[in-house]
Amino acid sequence: MSKDANPKEALIKAAYADVHKFGTNQEFDKAVKAVNRILGVAPDDQTALHCKVVCLMQLSKFDEANKFIEKNRLSSVLIFEKAYCEYRLNKQLQALKTIDDAGVQPLPAKLKELRTQILYRLERYEDCLDAYKEIIKNSSDEYEDERRTNLSAVAANLALDKEKDVLEVPEDTYEQYFNSACIQSNRQKYVEAERKLRTSEKLCREFLEEEGASDEEILEELDVIRVQLAYCLQQQGKIKEASVIYAECLRHKPKDAALVAVASNNSVVINKDQNVFDSKKKIRAAMAEACEPKLTSRQKQTIALNNCLLALYTNAGDQVQQLTQKLTQSYPQVEFEALLIRCSQLANDKKHKEAIEQLNKFASTHKTHEFISKFAIIQLHLLQGNRKDAIETLLSLGEAKYKPGIVSALVSLYLGTDNKPAASALLKSAVEWYKQNNVSSGDLSDMWRQAAEFHLRGGASETAASSLEELLKLKPNDMKVLAQLVIAYAQFNPKRALEISRKLPKLETLTTASEIDALEAANWVMSTKAAKKTANAKVEPSPSTPATEKKKSGNRKRKGKLPKNYNAEVAPDPERWLPKYERTGFRKKRGGARAKDIIKGSQGMASGAADQYDMSNRANLNKNSPATPVYQEPAPGPRQQHRKGGHKKKKGGRF
Structure with a gap:
């Protein structure tokens, strides 16, 4: 090398x-x-x-x-x-x-x-x-426990689809309890989910304390469980408890961006149209870029939809239009919800015609939402007071117009326009349609009952009888319906009425002999007060009570005395009880003023004011004096900041 x-x-x-x-x-x-x-x-x-x-x-x-x-x-x-x-x-x-x-x-x-x-x-x-x-x-x-925890998290998301079976997940750790609770909440079983979350919270605290985790780490892990718990409480209607948990969690400033987004969004939902400035702040936190990769598409869609609703609550017209268009582009599956929000804002801006045009256009291209779109159009017509247009829109629903709720709405609108024949014709056609199609969807008893009563009042006994027949099929043991049916048939088919009347219970089965005797013995002419006195007078004393004689009244009625110059053949003077100065023939010695011009009542009071201040005249109590303000309870509104020192307490008195 x-x-x-x-x-x-x-x-x-x-x-x-x-x-x-x-x-x-x-x-x-x-x-x-x-x-x-x-x-x-x-x-x-x-x-x-x-x-x-x-x-x-x-x-x-x-x-x-x-x-x-x-x-x-x-x-x-x-x-x-x-x-x-x-x-x-x-x-x-x-x-x-x-x-x-x-x-x-x-x-x-x-x-x-x-x-x-x-x-x-x-x-x-x-x-x-x-x-x-x-x-x-x-x-x-x-790492087996971690994998099973991830498996339960997958099952929790699949539980959102109610048609699919839910996988049974283990419940050995606090994470698995948490995911099991999420499965229950996604299945809308919030009470069971709450129970599991409280167990998860307890196990989490015990486990982390044994592991020697710091208070900050324990709090951060518990916040995830508590926010899910607050959601379950919110869905059960326990709004105050949920709101406290959300506020407490956000006050801790958690590092988990998804947790901040969920807590902020749910707080905005609780606020609705109240605390708008707080809601704006929280919706911005929920839509921050840091939250984007941590949230599921369903969560992001919900937050964006709530942002549009918040703009609607604040009546920000231009912002509503921009946000709903952006929502439609990002999440096409909520296009209809965005359209409803946009049309609601147009209605607030008194642009009903434009809103109706948009809904009609959408309904023509999206048949799945046609039914709901038309109901939104009907609402807009009614906001303008156009009952006739609302009726036409309801009638355009085809066979759906025979649904009980729609029939009821149409009858109400017809009666509101004083068109009783049209209401009667609608009920008749509804009865015929249900008979021909043999439809039995849900409980139609209310519709049959209302149709029968309406036709009985209108004199259409045959139609009323057919409605009562259908009602009797649903409620065969209802004696009231049976009695009404007898009354209806009695007007056009006495034989049938007699035949049905045999099914009614006998009088002896409805009342006892003592009740019949009491009814026969009762004095119907007597007033209620007199009847009570008579009943009390007839009460016999019990054997244990000693009998006592009734004392006679000491005040005897004396005969009235007649005046010495009384003449039975001459009619008495009708003004005999009035003072002399109030009689017709009385004249003053000086001035010659008539008696009617004399001041009556309290000293210094004019005669015309007597009626006004006469408290015995109860009609005056219903009229408010111009000087007396009528207190009206103010409608609840957003909280306002009170000025400091706005009210000073007077010494020795009330505010």
Whole structure:
């Protein structure tokens, strides 16, 4: 070996020793410098190139590592490292292509697990589930619990599809309890999910305390569980409890961007049209770029939709139009929801005609949303007071107009326009349609009952009878329906009425003999007060009560005395009870004023004011004096900041 080669080999050997030492101590910055010394003298050293890529990955410099791999043409050699860098750079499709194009069969264990994780990020949950099942089946090492936890996370996402069966997942660790709770919440079983989450929270605290984790680490792990718990509480209507948990979590400023996004978004949902400034701040946090790679497409879609609704609540017309268009471009599956938000804003701006045109255009091209679109159009017609247009739109629904709810709406609108014949005709046609098509969807008893009562009031006994017949099929033991049917048939078919009346229970079965005697003995002419007195008078004392004689009243009614000059043949003076100055023939000695001009009532009060201030006249109580303000309870609105010192308390009195 030449003398020139010895210093080079010595340098490489010393540099590798440094790389090993720094790597063991996790000082990867120094390790990169040591590798660079090797590459300075041996630029094609494959081991040194590999070491540098690993060091850059450990420093989370994935972009630099990926570029270094491509620059040195190491893609075919460092397949795992390149795919992992692309995975961490959120280039999931490119990472999957890197693994699949490598042509390595069978895939090594680490590449297989990385590919499965990429499938999870791509939301290909069914493929991911099959891959995890195969990995768990063919491996047995210390990472088995982690794989089973990942498997339960996949099952939780698959649980969103209610038509698919849910995989039974183990519940050995707090993570597995958490994922099991997510499965239950995605199946809308929030009470069961809450129970599992509380168990997960308890296990998590105990496990991390045993591991010697710091309070900050424990709090960070618990926040994930508690935010999911708050969601379950929110879905159960326990809004205050959920709101407190969200606020507490955000106050901790968690490092997990996805956690911040979910808590912020759910807080905005709770606020609705209240605390708008707080909601704007939180929706910006939920839509930050750092949250983008951490959220699923479903979560990002929900946050974007809530952002549009928040703009609608703030009545920002231009912003609503821009955001809904952007939402439609990013998530075409919620195009109809975006259209409804846009039309709601147009309605707020009194542009009902434009909103109706957009809905009609959408309904003509999207038949799946035609039904709901027409209901939105009906709402816009009613906001303008156009009942006739609303009726025409409902009638254009075809056979769907015979649904009970739509029939009820049409009858109400017909009666609102004083068109009773049209309402009667609609009910008749609805009855005939259900008979001809033999449709039995849901409970139609309310519709048949309303139709029968409407036709009975209108005198259409035959139509009423057919409706009652259908109602009787649904409720054969309803005696009220049977009685109504007898009344209806009695008006046009007495024989049928008599036949049906035999099915009614006999009077003896409905009332007892004592009740009949009481009804016959009752004096219906007497008032309620007199009847009570009579009933009390007839109560016989119990045997234990000693009988006492009723005392006679000491005040005897005396005969009235007649005046000495009383003449029975002459009618008495009708004004005999009035004072002399109020009688018709009375005249003052001075001035000759009539009695009606004399001031009556309290001193200094005009005669015209007597009625106004007469408290016995109850009609005056219903009229508000102009000087008396009527207090109205203010409608709830957004909170306002009170000025400091706005109210001062008077000494010795009230505010």
